[in-house]
Amino acid sequence: MxxxxxxxxxxxxxxxxxxxxxxxxxxxxxxxxxxxxxxxxxxxxxxxxxxxxxxxxxxxxxxxxxxxYAAHDGDPSSTQKTGKAREPYYYIPFAKNVRFIGRATVLNALEDVFFGQEQTQRMALVGLGGIGKTQIALCFAYQVKEKRPEYSIFWLPVLSDEGAERAYAEIAKKLGLQKRSEDDDVKGLVCQHLSSAEAGKWLLIVDNADDQELFLGSVDKPGLEEYLPQSENGMILLTTRSRQVAGEFAQYDVIDVEQMDKKEAMNLLRTSLAQKQLLQDEAVTIELLTYLAFLPLAITQAAAYLNQTRAPPRTYLSLLQNAENDTRVLEREFRDNTRYRGSQNAIGTTWIVSFRQIQKSDQLAVKLLSFMSCIEPKAIPQSILPDDAELYDLESAVGTLCSYSFLVRRGQSNVFDMHSLVHVAMRGWLKKQKLERQVTYDATCHLAARFPPSNDADHDVRREYLPHAMRLLSRNSQNNIDETYRLFEKVGDSFETDRRFKEAVKCFEEVCWWKQGLLSEKDHDRLASEHMLASAYLNDRRIEDAIKILEHVVEVQKETLDKKDHSRLASEHELARAYLNDRRIEDAIKIFEHVVEVRKEILDKKDHDRLASEHMLASAYLNDRRIKDAIKIFEHVVEVRKETLDKKDHSRLASEHELARAYLNDRQIKDAIKIFEYVVEVRKETLDKKDHSRLASEHELARAYLNNRQIKDAIKIFEHVVEVRKETLDKKDYSRLASEHELARAYLNDRQIKDAIKIFEYVVEVRQETLDKKDHSRLASEHALASAYLNDQRIKDAIKILEHVVAIEAEILAENDSSRQLSVNLLQDCFKRLRVAYDDNNV
Structure with missing residues (x-):
């Protein structure tokens, strides 16, 4: 146109x-x-x-x-091939702060260093506590989320080991990674995934890395920094009060977060106030902000006080000026190696005023705040709080604490966070009021009563409470009271249920130490605690320690309790289990037969304890080569447990595992493989890769594959199991030696004869030190070593061993026993080969 x-x-x-x-x-x-x-x-x-x-x-x-525009790294056709782009993941446990003010210089600097021409992958924000580092990081996280949707974003608080462990577990959950460890494994799992190209682009914010030893580690313990991922697709932003932590982490890429300028501070106060007209006197407002050291947290709390009381700023300023300004506790607990510029105790001054104001108006709020000063400051569930008041009063008290910004609610949930400095300031205030000991005592009594017992219904609640209980117990050295050790007992039981055996041992050791100092050696409560400690030792593979305690407990209970008493039977069961783990098979069988006999008289056939003893008796029979007896019992136990337990239940899986092991020993190889493959699959979903039970199932599956001539499959699994067991078990441990024996057997079947001989020689040497000459496992290793020698043309060496094996097996095995016949046949084969060798050499 x-x-x-x-x-x-x-x-x-x-x-x-x-x-x-x-x-x-x-x-x-x-x-x-x-x-x-x-x-x-x-x-x-x-x-x-x-x-x-x-x-x-x-x-x-x-x-x-x-x-x-977000440039695409890699093959531009990858999105077309899959049909959709990689979805980002977010774990940001805080809502966006809509009142965030200023900080443009810092935010622009972060934008430039992470996304500019000279990009860096690590950056640290360092500054005084309360200066606003966390809020800056939070604002930056949401900016990245909005502007760069291809980035996953994760938030990692490192206030404590437990808090970091929980955050790693949440991140793993977001990523769809299975938690595999009680200690460091979940951190390693997340680290490994984010370090891979599969993770895509991501931003990780490490918040509150103030504890130098916790983050950087020490000579005795690695720090959390070792579990931070490294990837060209990833960026890490760290916040800390420690300049040393910042330098170690980010070298020169450190931003000093300074106090707000007057304009930013004024805007923050104005935005936070409900009544804007309170700021008409600019001179008083500037004086108040100066007294608050232009710190964002102090300003926010001052505004919360003014909103609640509707007092003018001059009144609040007068309260500050008249308050006792002695915050040495804050300076002592939070001082870093590098001095911070400006007043170190300004926030403490503000909080002392607030504490006193709340004390006048809301005693329940003070009680709640006092309790929370004893536990972990982050992720506080409302259900853990003392609730001896009416629900309305409790909600009102929580609202008071939220109105002062001492508590921040996570979204719409009943979970709250307390700033770490508020937490410490409250402890300091209680100490000045000479209330700290009483508050800690009350908190211990409350949590000891509130912490749920170990059962499946309360599993999630226990997980929520556990970091708080551990925090309380770690600071509770002054209150040696019954409730302290009752809480230790519940926490230990929780760790035991979660298969965190090393942590359970530490808790039960505390309980036993306490009760041994108070109670006689025949006291029922003391014996019960010793029983729990011994069980934890046994599960942690400290077999000799477990036996020592259990023998004492059983001896005392035989004197004091009826043979049908539940506690006595439980201790006898555990002692027999310890004997079985120590290869004292005959001793174990004798006790298990007694326990099973008594429990059949007094318990229903579906009772868990009765089934547990029948299971262990069958295991002992299996180890004693009474295979048919073992199969008969295991088939019964598995049948009942399939009716009564979930398919992922540890006890049910254990019985299915043992039934498969019995089938394998009975040469029902196909049936064994079918069960083992199922058990291994489930245990990979539910247990850590270092868990003893998971490794045992993988070991047995590999053994079944080997017997089914799936040699390569067997070797792959055995190599993994041996590698892990070398990390976690003593070189004389029976399970470790069993896996090494089977790996050598697999190598022998794969014609890796030299490798097989090397392992067999080591296993035989150790088993000759630790096992009786008539032990089946020792004889099996000697037989296998002789077979390897024969394959290596070391016929005389093979004959020497086999003559010993055949002689011993003639004493302990029936004439038609398959193992005995194999040894006899192999020895005869050796003699035949030796004669042929002599004939060939004209001897």
Whole structure:
């Protein structure tokens, strides 16, 4: 349409703004963004003089768009192949702070160092507590989320080991990774995933890395820094009060977060106040902000006080000036190796005023705050709080604490966070009031009563409470009271249920130490605690320690309790289990037969304890090569447990595992493999890769594969099991030696004869030190070593061993026993080969 007049007429009729000329139809043919620099509106006043300016404007806009556009790394066709882009993951446990003010300089610096031309992958924010590092990091996280949707974002608080462990577990859950460890494994799992290309682009914020030893580690213990991922696709932003931590972590890429300037501080106070007219006296406001050291947290708390009381700023300033300004506790607990600029106790001054005001108006709020000062400051479930008041009063008290910003609710949940400095300031205030000991005592009594017992229904609640109980117990050295050790007992039981055996041992050791100092050796409670400690030792593979305690407990209980008493039977069961783990098979069988006999008299056939003893008796029979007896019992136990227990239940899986082991020993190899494959699959979902039970099932599956001539499959599993057991078990441990024996057997079947001999020689040497000469496992290793020697043409060495094995097996095995026949046949084969060798050499 070349006529300008026609264009004017049509524009007037249809209310058009302009006519498209150069770009018309382009977007219908090519997926694109058209950037138009307008020089005219294609009307009758069209003027080409402005075209150069319009082109320059369009170019500048296009450049700005390209700088913001997220470039795709890797194969651009990957999205087309899969049909959709990789979805980002987010774990940011805090809502966006809509009142965040200022900090443009710091945020721009972060934007530049992470996304500019000279990009870095690590950056640290360092500054005084309460300066606003966390809020800056939170604002930056949401900026990245909004502007760069291809980035996953994760938040990792490192206030304590337990808090970090919980965060890693949440991140693993978000990523769909199975938790595999009680100690460091979940951290390693997350670290490994984020270090891989599969994770895509991500931002990790490590918040409150203030404890140098916790983060950087010590000579005796690695720090959390070792579990931070490294990837060219990833970025880590760390916040800390410690300049040393910042330097160690980020080298020169450190931003010092300074106090707010007057304008930012004034805007923050104005935004936070409900009554803006309170700021009419600018001079008083500036004086108040100066007294608060222009610290964001102090300003926010001051505003919360003013909103609640509706007092003018001058009143609050007067309260601050008249308050006792002695915050040495804060300076002592939070002082770092590097001194901070400005007043170190300004926040403490603000909080002392607030504590006193709450004390006057809401005693229940003070009680709650006092209790929370004893536990972990993050992720506090409302259900853990003392609730001896009416629900309305409790909600009102929580509301008071939230109104002062001492508590922050996580979204719409009943979970709260307390700033770490509020936490410490409250402890300091209680100490000054000479209330700390009483508050700790009350907190211990409350949590000892509130912490749920170990059962499946309360599993999630126990997980929520556990970090708080551990925090309380770690600071409770002054209160040696019954409730302290009752809480230790419950926490230890929780660790035991979660198969965190080393942590359970520490708790039960505390309980036993306490009760041994108070109670006689025949006291029922003391014996019960010793029983629990011994069970934890046994599960932690400290077999000799377990036996020593259990023998004492059983001896005392035989004197004091009836033979049908539940506690006595439980201790006898555990002692027999310890004997079985120590290869004292006959001793174990004798006790298990007694326990099973008594429990059959007094317990229902579906009772868990009765089934547990029947299971262990069958295991002992299996280890004693009474295979048919073992199978009969295991089939019964498995049948009952399938009726009564979930398919992922540890006890049910243990019985299925043992039944498969019995089938394998009975040469029912296909049936054994079917069960083992199922058990291994479930245990990989539910247990850590270092868990003893999971490794045992993997070991047995590999053994079944080997017997089924799936040699390569067997070797792959055995190599993994041996590697892990070398890390976790003593070199004389029976299970470790069993896996090494089987790996050598697999190598022998794979014609890796030299490797097999090397392992067999080691296993035989250790088993000759630790096992009786008639032990089946020792004889099996000696037999296997002889077979390896024979394959290596070391016939005389093989004969020497086999003559010993055949002689011993003649004493302990029936004439038609398959193992005995194998040894006899192998010895005869050796003699035949030796005669052939002599004949070949004309001897």
């Amino acid at each position: 070349k006529s300008g007049g026609d264009r004017d007429q049509i524009a007037a009729q249809h209310n058009l703004i302009a006519f498209e000329m150069e770009g018309a139809g382009a977007w219908d043919e090519v997926p694109c963004i058209v950037v138009k620099g307008i020089c005219d509106y294609a009307d009758s006043h069209k003027n080409k003089v402005w075209q150069d300016f319009a082109a320059a404007t369009a170019a500048a806009v296009a450049k700005a768009i390209l700088r913001r």
